[in-house]
Amino acid sequence: GQNIDQPTEMTATEGAIVQINCTYQTSGFNGLFWYQQHAGEAPTFLSYNVLDGLEEKGRFSSFLSRSKGYSYLLLKELQMKDSASYLCAVSKAAGNKLTFGGGTRVLVKP
Amino acid sequence: GAVVSQHPSRVICKSGTSVKIECRSLDFQATTMFWYRQFPKQSLMLMATSNEGSKATYEQGVEKDKFLINHASLTLSTLTVTSAHPEDSSFYICSERGLRTDTQYFGPGTRLTVL
DSSP states (O other), X not given: OEEEEOOSEEEEETTOOXXXXXXXXXXXXXXXXEEEEOTTSOOEEEEEEOSSEEEEETTEEEEEETTTTEEEEEEOSXXXXXXXXXXXXXXXXXXXXXXXXXXXXXXXXX | OOSEEEEOSEEEEOTTOOEEXXXXXXXXXOSEEEEEEEOXXXXXEEEEEEETTSOOEEOTTXXXXXXXXXXXXXXXXXXXXXXXXXXXXXXXXXXXXXXXXXXXXXOOOEXXXXX
16 A cells, blocks of 8 residues: 655745655655645646756755655745645556555645 | 646536546646545645556545546546545645656646535
8 A cells, every 4th residue: 555644734824935844655656746725726746856966947846856756846935926735646557557645735824 | 838727727516426537638748647635734645557458546545436537648637535425525636747757747736515
């Protein structure tokens, strides 16, 4: 089976930085995705990490350590529109199915 | 722009009726699409993998006779919730894997409410 853990909720101030951690235990690992989901909407793709290291994309960065089964999503210069759920998802080597963590609800306050 | 569309976006039906949800690939010819279900304040749960021209592969605990999946063409997969009950009320989302990439792109979702 698979176990994917991420915090349930985080609160941060506009303009600040927030780091959302995701740990996983899985038999077979292909890559790790981060998605953003606003309430009532479908998830939108943020990042995909296959190799160890940091991938930076504008205000969002994602990090992966395969040996530690650990990833984080870093959101910089937070804006009010960043208030959403952030989903960590693992892709297994076979079939490319995604298994999602429970999601982290981020609330950005003025 | 969007690569996956879903129809309808919202449906309300009576208990015991069947509801069909369509998922269309707009950019790719998707041989594989995925169907997910999401209950309020919960994460996405994979229901099944839809393969063009063959039977869908269902996840453990998902009734294949209740959730019928058809993937007759490269751009269209349908999910039919048969004899819907109030506990089937949920947000149903499909996705497809992009060409030459592992990234999955999600449709806008269908909110089903069964009265």
